[in-house]
Amino acid sequence: MITLKLDGQEVQARKGQTILEVAMENGIRIPTLCYLEGLSPKGTCRLCLVEVTNWNGKLVPACVTPVEEGLEVITRSERLDQIRRTILEMLFLERNHICSFCVSNGHCELQDLAVELGMDHVTFPYRYPGLDMDLSHEGFGLDHNRCVVCSRCIRACSEVEGAFTWGFQGRGVGTMVAIDLGVPWGLSETCTSCGKCVQACPTGALFEKGVATAAQLKSPEIIREVTERRPRVF
Amino acid sequence: MSSKVRVATMWFSGCSGCHMAFLDLDERLIELRELAEIVYSPIVDLKEIPNGIDVALIEGTVNTTEQLEHLREIRRKAKFVVAFGDCAITGNVPSIRNPGPRDEMLQAVYGDGHLPGLKEGVVPAILPDALPLQAYVRVDYYIPGCPPDADRIWKFIVTLIKEGEPRLEGEEIRFG
Numbered sequence: 001m002i003t004l005k006l007d008g009q010e011v012q013a014r015k016g017q018t019i020l021e022v023a024m025e026n027g028i029r030i031p032t033l034c035y036l037e038g039l040s041p042k043g044t045c046r047l048c049l050v051e052v053t054n055w056n057g058k059l060v061p062a063c064v065t066p067v068e069e070g071l072e073v074i075t076r077s078e079r080l081d082q083i084r085r086t087i088l089e090m091l092f093l094e095r096n097h098i099c100s101f102c103v104s105n106g107h108c109e110l111q112d113l114a115v116e117l118g119m120d121h122v123t124f125p126y127r128y129p130g131l132d133m134d135l136s137h138e139g140f141g142l143d144h145n146r147c148v149v150c151s152r153c154i155r156a157c158s159e160v161e162g163a164f165t166w167g168f169q170g171r172g173v174g175t176m177v178a179i180d181l182g183v184p185w186g187l188s189e190t191c192t193s194c195g196k197c198v199q200a201c202p203t204g205a206l207f208e209k210g211v212a213t214a215a216q217l218k219s220p221e222i223i224r225e226v227t228e229r230r231p232r233v234f
Numbered sequence: 235m236s237s238k239v240r241v242a243t244m245w246f247s248g249c250s251g252c253h254m255a256f257l258d259l260d261e262r263l264i265e266l267r268e269l270a271e272i273v274y275s276p277i278v279d280l281k282e283i284p285n286g287i288d289v290a291l292i293e294g295t296v297n298t299t300e301q302l303e304h305l306r307e308i309r310r311k312a313k314f315v316v317a318f319g320d321c322a323i324t325g326n327v328p329s330i331r332n333p334g335p336r337d338e339m340l341q342a343v344y345g346d347g348h349l350p351g352l353k354e355g356v357v358p359a360i361l362p363d364a365l366p367l368q369a370y371v372r373v374d375y376y377i378p379g380c381p382p383d384a385d386r387i388w389k390f391i392v393t394l395i396k397e398g399e400p401r402l403e404g405e406e407i408r409f410g
């Protein structure tokens with residue numbers, strides 16, 4: 001057993017657990033986006049940053065940082081609020097999040113985070129990039145305008161379904177999710193049409209065809225449920 | 235001079251849905267008359283923007299040269315400028331045109347020949363992008379929503395007038 005402090009409160013943890021897992025076990029909410037229970041954590045969105053007091057206030061992503069004996073972690077502070085909000089603003093301005101006609105309006109993890117972190121506007125200029133949609137698959141659609149590049153679809157597809165259909169293409173702000181090294185979704189030879197990517201996707205970027213604005217409900221928890229019954233591919 | 239709060243409302247490029255939501259205040263509009271005076275608005279017959287505005291609620295994106303002039307003028311004349319609804323805050327639907335060139339969009343709408351809005355004329359010129367208010371002026375407060383519902387608008391106005399600081403929280407700031 002490892003003992004550490006979360007926001008001044010002493011908690012017990014098992015070796016190998018992450019700060020986020022221990023926080024969740026103890027009912028402490030840390031905002032997350034790229035993390036999804038059942039998938040390997042990637043630590044890329046940085047919304048889960050926490051402050052480690054006895055590491056000189058160093059900021060670490062809670063979802064990928066293993067606990068250590070004697071760690072003193074702050075999960076909520078003015079500094080963290082500021083940083084998380086700035087990260088969230090960047091996610092909003094990077095693509096075209098026009099919530100009013102999004103399938104996920106009202107049921108979107110990105111939108112929920114704006115509510116949670118009190119983000120009522122973006123302080124930096126929007127980019128308004130010109131981005132495509134892929135509607136070639138018979139059951140599902142992809143809208144790059146709403147993608148936050150979290151890789152939850154990629155991990156659900158490779159780690160849980162074992163199909164390895166999804167990947168990233170491009171670099172930096174030009175990074176796009178891609179199917180089978182860049183073919184239209186409908187021409188994919190590896191996609192099994194299981195729909196796990198759609199359920200894992202936190203935003204309106206992946207959706208079921210035919211759903212109207214605000215009508216796309218998702219169950220990302222099926223990823224955890226599936227992995228509880230059947231071990232991950234890797 | 236009355237001691238009522240002087241409120242102005244204005245619409246730029248939007249669908250006027252935010253103003254419709256404002257009218258959805260229904261019987262609360264009567265209560266609003268006790269607290270505030272609407273001194274300038276699309277529903278008030280006045281050509282010039284008056285001086286001494288306390289709160290200006292502005293709907294829509296800044297899309298034309300004329301709107302930009304009006305925005306700058308009302309910023310000079312108002313104590314608080316409020317971005318009223320998603321278009322004024324994020325660009326929202328009108329910003330769909332931003333990734334493409336302005337002349338191509340006008341051509342798609344008007345076809346070959348004269349393109350109203352391409353140059354300054356009877357119709358004001360269209361700006362290169364449809365942008366939210368804070369791209370041009372300081373914005374004091376934001377009322378998210380497409381449109382923000384009447385309860386949200388009411389809470390904003392009442393807390394601003396009675397408590398000196400608007401207090402929208404939780405779900406009351408959700409976009410969309």
Ligand code: SF4
Nearest residue numbers: 097099102108203204
């Ligand atoms: S994915 Fe859709 S609902 Fe979510 S923030 Fe983007 S536009 Fe809004």
Ligand code: SF4
Nearest residue numbers: 147148150151153201
């Ligand atoms: S499509 Fe969805 S799940 Fe995949 S990277 Fe984009 S936002 Fe994440």
Ligand code: FES
Nearest residue numbers: 043045046048063
């Ligand atoms: S949730 Fe930890 S970095 Fe994204």
